[in-house]
Amino acid sequence: xxxxxxxxxxxxxxxxxxxxxxxxxxxxxxxxxxxxxxxxxxxxxxxxxxxxxxxxxxxxxxxxxxxxxxxxxxxxxxxxxxxxxxxxxxxxxxxxxxxxxxxxxxxxxxxxxxxxxxxxxxxxxxxxxxxxxxxxxxxxxxxxxxxxxxxxxxxxxxxxxxxxxxxxxxxxxxxxxxxxxxxxxxxxxxxxxxxxxxxxxxxxxxxxxxxxxxxxxxxxxxxxxxxxxxxxxxxxxxxxxxxxxxxxxxxxxxxxxxxxxxxxxxxxxxxxxxxxxxxxxxxxxxxxxxxxx
Amino acid sequence: xxxxxxxxxxxxxxxxxxxxxxxxxxxxxxxxxxxxxxxxxxxxxxxxxxxxxxxxxxxxxxxxxxxxxxxxxxxxxxxxxxxxxxxxxxxxxxxxxxxxxxxxxxxxxxxxxxxxxxxxxxxxxxxxxxxxxxxxxxxxxxxxxxxxxxxxxxxxxxxxxxxxxxxxxxxxxxxxxxxxxxxxxxxxxxxxxxxxxxxxxxxxxxxxxxxxxxxxxxxxxxxxxxxxxxxxxxxxxxxxxxxxxxxxxxxxxxxxxxxxxxxxxxxxxxxxxxxxxxxxxxxxxxxxxxxxxxxxxxxxxxxxxx
Numbered sequence: 001x002x003x004x005x006x007x008x009x010x011x012x013x014x015x016x017x018x019x020x021x022x023x024x025x026x027x028x029x030x031x032x033x034x035x036x037x038x039x040x041x042x043x044x045x046x047x048x049x050x051x052x053x054x055x056x057x058x059x060x061x062x063x064x065x066x067x068x069x070x071x072x073x074x075x076x077x078x079x080x081x082x083x084x085x086x087x088x089x090x091x092x093x094x095x096x097x098x099x100x101x102x103x104x105x106x107x108x109x110x111x112x113x114x115x116x117x118x119x120x121x122x123x124x125x126x127x128x129x130x131x132x133x134x135x136x137x138x139x140x141x142x143x144x145x146x147x148x149x150x151x152x153x154x155x156x157x158x159x160x161x162x163x164x165x166x167x168x169x170x171x172x173x174x175x176x177x178x179x180x181x182x183x184x185x186x187x188x189x190x191x192x193x194x195x196x197x198x199x200x201x202x203x204x205x206x207x208x209x210x211x212x213x214x215x216x217x218x219x220x221x222x223x224x225x226x227x228x229x230x231x232x233x234x235x236x237x238x239x240x241x242x243x244x245x246x247x248x249x250x251x252x253x254x255x256x257x258x259x260x261x262x263x264x265x266x267x268x269x270x271x272x273x274x275x276x277x278x279x280x281x282x283x284x285x286x287x288x289x290x291x292x293x
Numbered sequence: 294x295x296x297x298x299x300x301x302x303x304x305x306x307x308x309x310x311x312x313x314x315x316x317x318x319x320x321x322x323x324x325x326x327x328x329x330x331x332x333x334x335x336x337x338x339x340x341x342x343x344x345x346x347x348x349x350x351x352x353x354x355x356x357x358x359x360x361x362x363x364x365x366x367x368x369x370x371x372x373x374x375x376x377x378x379x380x381x382x383x384x385x386x387x388x389x390x391x392x393x394x395x396x397x398x399x400x401x402x403x404x405x406x407x408x409x410x411x412x413x414x415x416x417x418x419x420x421x422x423x424x425x426x427x428x429x430x431x432x433x434x435x436x437x438x439x440x441x442x443x444x445x446x447x448x449x450x451x452x453x454x455x456x457x458x459x460x461x462x463x464x465x466x467x468x469x470x471x472x473x474x475x476x477x478x479x480x481x482x483x484x485x486x487x488x489x490x491x492x493x494x495x496x497x498x499x500x501x502x503x504x505x506x507x508x509x510x511x512x513x514x515x516x517x518x519x520x521x522x523x524x525x526x527x528x529x530x531x532x533x534x535x536x537x538x539x540x541x542x543x544x545x546x547x548x549x550x551x552x553x554x555x556x557x558x559x560x561x562x563x564x565x566x567x568x569x570x571x572x573x574x575x576x577x578x579x580x581x582x583x584x585x586x587x588x589x590x591x592x593x594x595x596x597x598x599x
């Protein structure tokens with residue numbers, strides 16, 4: 001009797017959650033279904049028929065979005081960038097930043113976790129202190145320094161700026177390497193391997209599942225980022241910035257609402273593919289420790 | 294093997310370790326020195342300077358930027374304080390919701406596999422895509438639907454100054470609903486099954502299990518969110534820039550939005566010292582509060598090791 005009552009109390013909590021989650025799912029899916037249907041409408045059809053099905057299906061909105069949505073380049077290079085070029089810029093930016101950032105994080109965490117040097121305490125301390133003490137509003141100074149060092153408007157410059165080992169991802173790698181057995185290294189040393197071979201041929205492959213998860217999350221974040229490229233890569237507009245530009249500049253005759261939404265769905269395609277392939281690995285597998293000084 | 298050759302071999306091995314170590318960390322440490330230490334040191338200097346239009350140099354100006362900032366905070370930036378506070382409180386309120394949802398998913402209740410994917414979508418879909426979809430939906434569809442049920446509104450919900458800020462809060466909740474789910478579910482998955490099973494044998498209810506077992510065991514993850522979230526009060530722009538670019542109405546501003554637009558869309562180099570002064574002031578406020586909260590969380594929070 002007692003057990004039954006407890007089970008009932010729990011099921012009420014979970015039932016409420018189920019209802020909340022269902023409502024949220026509807027609130028998330030309905031606007032996207034509407035947006036997807038809208039991408040097939042002509043400008044006139046959209047104006048007269050906001051939430052019905054298209055009178056005629058304007059599939060060409062997608063090709064026009066790819067070729068006709070142009071962003072002017074206001075730096076010395078001049079000219080325009082169309083959406084295909086912007087997608088390519090997004091790809092270079094996202095892949096480059098992901099590889100540089102994740103490799104840096106992984107390497108620094110490995111060195112700090114597996115090598116017995118006093119400097120490790122400084123590395124770990126830097127990560128913890130920068131996570132605990134927030135420094136806000138240094139963007140102006142960052143722009144100034146990036147300009148002074150010639151890092152602005154160059155992919156390589158931006159990649160250097162992303163070569164940071166700060167943040168929670170360091171803790172994820174650090175925790176993983178701390179628990180990884182050093183027995184592999186000892187066996188490799190007996191076989192004549194050096195430290196570089198050990199890291200690149202044994203430790204990195206062992207860490208691959210975590211590296212892939214962090215890479216996927218980093219890639220998604222960089223692919224969707226329009227703020228950093230807007231500030232630091234003015235000659236190489238990315239697709240997310242392109243959509244921001246069309247949203248802000250309504251005078252462009254090509255950039256109708258259906259075509260802008262078509263651009264949104266084009267931007268999402270690579271992310272959806274990656275997410276569907278990696279979702280089981282991503283959700284429920286990442287952990288970080290607490291902030292211990 | 295003699296003692297001498299043993300010592301030499303150990304020294305060689307140590308040297309090889311050192312070469313690897315230094316080679317691998319040199320560039321990231323240099324990057325940190327330039328892009329973190331250098332940037333922040335320069336930011337502090339910049340806060341006490343002003344831009345000279347004639348020479349293009351930065352000249353010392355003492356506390357002038359701070360005086361201007363204090364005047365602005367009492368006048369034009371007054372709504373920004375309230376708006377930043379509202380966004381911050383909203384994010385705090387979302388945290389328990391996020392934990393409860395993560396608990397539902399962790400317990401693998403009905404539809405949890407599908408909900409995991411759904412809740413994760415706002416984290417992977419570009420902010421600009423979420424913004425455009427939300428914007429056109431509340432500006433075009435919602436007024437049409439309201440019109441069908443006899444409620445006529447002249448302006449879209451984001452265009453109307455009376456409803457615009459509420460819509461920004463709704464957007465913040467809508468996109469942040471599953472926020473933190475990834476790390477919370479990850480932390481919950483690490484909870485030793487023996488703890489849960491022992492409690493269940495003792496007849497614990499799901500609510501008590503959440504409060505007395507799950508929450509203390511994921512406390513380190515929760516505290517990370519609380520600690521790192523404090524700076525959000527000064528940096529959160531509530532997607533204002535994505536919605537309105539640099540042209541948002543002053544009644545909607547947050548501190549984060551204001552200083553971002555001053556830096557990116559202001560008078561360029563001339564506005565940098567003012568923005569740097571804002572950053573320095575906010576850091577001086579946020580840093581001690583963050584440390585205090587961290588201390589309190591460690592002192593009064595559960596200390597669970599597993």
